[in-house]
Amino acid sequence: MERYFSKDYSEARQRFLAGAEARPIAIATYENPARGPAGEGLFTDVARIGPASARRVLVLESGLHGVEGYAGSAIQLAALESVELPADGDVALLLVHAVNPWGFASNCRFNEDNIDLNRHFIDWDVPGNLDNPGYRDIADFLIPADFSEEALAVSDAKLESYRRDKGEQALRSAIKLGQYSHPEGLYFGGMKPSWSARTVQRIAEEHLRAAEFCGLIDVHTGLGPFGFGECLSGMAPDSEEGKRCSAWYGHVAHTKSPKTDYAGSAASILDGYKRAAPWPVWTPIGLEFGTRSEQLVRDAVRFDGWLHLNGGASNPRAGAVKAMMLDAYRPDEAEWRAAVVTRGLEVVGLGLAGISG
Template sequence: MSAASHFSMTYREARDRFLQAARAAGARVNHHEHPLTGPGGEVLATDVARIGPKDARYILGIGSGTHGVEGYCGSGIQTALLSEGFGRNLPPDTAAIFIHAINPYGFAWNRRVNEDNVDLNRNFLDHTKPHPENPGYEELAEAINPRDLSPEAMAESREKMKAYAEKHGHPAMQHALSAGQYTHADGVQYGGREPVWSNRTLRAIIREEMGAAERVIFVDIHTGLGARGTGEMICTDPETADTFKRMKTWWGPIVRSTVGGGSISSDVPGSIPVCFAEELAGREVTSGGLEFGTVPIREVTVALQSDNWLHQNGGHKNPKAEEVAKTIRDAFYIDADDWKEAVTAQTREVCAAALRAFKT
């Protein structure tokens, strides 16, 4: 079967395919059930499939759905790898762990954020300390979150953001829009004020599944930034850090650091690598986001704005709910075989290189 055949169009379908592939591959499967349900009343869960010894010293983790709707891509890749027998010939003392739908609510409801409107990849920080400030977001809050989706309101939003970019530069504009904010709970890129369910659950999974490991590599699959079907391995450490140097050795030019502006991603607080570093302190941990491009950034921005507007105006009960859900899904998932084959092939290569790294 082609890799494209393992991708799905709903969370329920994606979960069923993933679990079937995991069991067929002989994986040990654990379920972490979410307290809420999906659009059809279905169970939501973060599922974990493990191939390899329980006490493995070396672990390769592959994650999907940190940003909900981006799970369409990550789940398809995970299912394809399992179906291809990726874990059949692991190096000695090594395990492969697939963490499916880290944010199952966002995945099921076609949202990038979770049930609390929280961007999970901005939530992994110490909430007892003052939260990071984002003055650019504060200045642009009304433009980023337009009053409605009329052509006039969206045009006004674009003009305000364009003026900000012309004054401060495009990196500053991207930072304002995507670096997270902790003051507008109903706004885009909200990081939350406390650890959310997916944060707590992922930490528990890391402790349970990876606590005995000496070396851990985690590849978190994302979409939405960059050229169509092209992957970048995002490192949140500076280029002088050992983590970046390891990643560069293993994966070459696709590795870029968010520190200093070399990445397609802004340097954001509270992302998943923080979680892995904290839960596996004292071990060699290499965690990065494998980001695949979809559509032009302007379309991605409109999708996020539309989704947030819907959230503030009735959510799934709004007559525009189905239209907006399709808009955001199409911004983060390309339903085309060539794209699916390309992202799977690149992930396959990244994971193979990670397993080779354990031999050195």
Template sequence: MKKFLKIAGVTIVVLVVFVLGYAYVSFNSYSPTDPDVTVDKAKLAYYQNSWEECRAAFRAQANSMKTRFDSVVIFSRSVESKTDTGLTIDFCYIPASDTTEKLVMICSGTHGIEGFVGSAVQQLLMAEFFKPEMLKNTGVLLVHGLNAWGFKNQRRFTENNVDLNRNYSTDKSLFDTNNDGFVALYDMLTPKGKLNMNSLGNKFFLVTAVNQIARKGMQALLQAFAQGQYEFQEGIYFGGNDFEQQVAIMSEVLTDIATPYSTLLNLDLHTGFGERGELHLFPNPINDPELKAKTEQVFKGYPINWGDSDNFYTVSGQFVEYIGDLLPDKTSIPMLLEFGTLNTSSTIGAVISAHISIVENQGAHYGYKSEKDSLKALAGYYEMFYPPSEKWRSNALSVSFDMIGDIWENFAEL
């Protein structure tokens, strides 16, 4: 009996060591495969590496369209900041030339650092996509760098640590929204103290996360993590205690520009969630049958990952949904377009994505143990929201160009 217990004990120890070793290696050496595409070097020029460069390139492309279109309106709105000067949200509006039936809005930078890719897509569309004959009955409004502070400072959130895509509503009761799942996971999602990327908690974060997944299920954890929370300003996905200044800015701009149009298509460009190399359509569920049917018609030919479907989530305070509430007399079709980076439908991809957000937030609030920790956290953040891979970047432009072309044709037929 003693011999049996000894063998069993050794077996358990070996098994535990194996599991921990596997978790350690899998988590710390994860590298998703890039799409198998040929890199288009010329189009990589649409990418820049700072908010200032992106803004200048966006405005240059907007000005160049004045030679091709009868009317191009370029304007900016200032964003106030306690730490930065000269921050702006930039706009390019081309009105419909004949009849104002439809308006397409394409927004970048709602989540700050994600604006690098959104800006590149907007520049590509201005340079190579829009043609005068496309805009006879349809106007287009390009919104560049909605979260200019986050864009410039390489964060997803505003200067107040607010997630803008959890902050939009016409009703302040948004800020009374409860997220009990986040509260239950607060300690795991909001670690305190200077960030040490080599701590045991960070090296073996996969073990902690898998334990929670086993207890509560992946879908429940994902919803708790990403839905948005309105209680902890120092936490991730904080939706705020009041509206950020961008809500008033966009309310004024959209009310003015959308007035003559009856049907709106609102596209918000994001990165991070989903499968690497794929462009996901990721809206909240739509309860209105007529609006849902029109949405499916506009995006026919592409799968729609409704927020309540497997491996996705619903959110509170979403920008493109807010436009419909702001302008209730119009048909307003909301859609979030998300370029996947880390294969978040897999457990390892989802856990690594969560960990990247958690450690970035910890470092932003409490600092870093060393410069190496800061650089490692930022590298992960870039891999999730602005991957340096030329294949990924080239593919993102190609896929978005083709998809938006199809969407435009479908919307014209609506």
């Protein structure tokens, strides 16, 4: 299973293209005008297994959060090799590789505009209330002042004080809910549609027009027990969509359940596809694979935020920061990688069975 993991974005892309050619199936390519850290071209690539006329389409997506794309790409490569569709010709699997190619190539969660794309898919014509007062409270100390244990300890002490005063859920929401007031801060949701958002719109219009029923599996890493792949629904468990998610995938964590301790996020990609393609009935999930401890993962993101404010790839500490990001979001252990591919293919199979029914 480890063989499906690539060493970087460029290798992952070339292997995805080769896998599609070997099947063989056509590729649609969308080029990002930004360039990667080594000046390389950046692309989102789309491959369809199954007929263009299929009424039932399952979308398998990788790389919304850039550096998390290694796991999603590995599952997609395995799917290109092994997935077989029902014989009736009414089901298709759409593979969307590297929705955020800049973040993938840069080993960063955010895109070329410092946008967290899972806080970005709102109706920009009527954005509503985007205020996150909790983030404003912690913005000055969430990112450490420098790349050192001492600076991290100072930041941690202030976050702990906030947690004691406001509570654990308030701290989670302040950090992870998404914010629209600090463009250079963490979890920034943007102020207008990004290239990736416009590309998702194009993908919906060009590849889902015939669909009447759609599923989405959006692959992520960094949250939960090591190697465990949990399905997440953005709807309440008693909603029609929430019920379908549970029926297809079994145990599902519903982020709008009153019993959840998940902070959730505003304007996720699960909402983004429904807005981009409102005509089918949607059953979207996130598939989240646990990696390291929550604190270690959070620290890696905070130091990456420090790097963004201090020269990015040109900073002499960039290599050390990116090593932390890779450890947090793409562990090297063979058992983790095997668990990701095995569980990923299992969830794809469940999704195909669910949408076929």
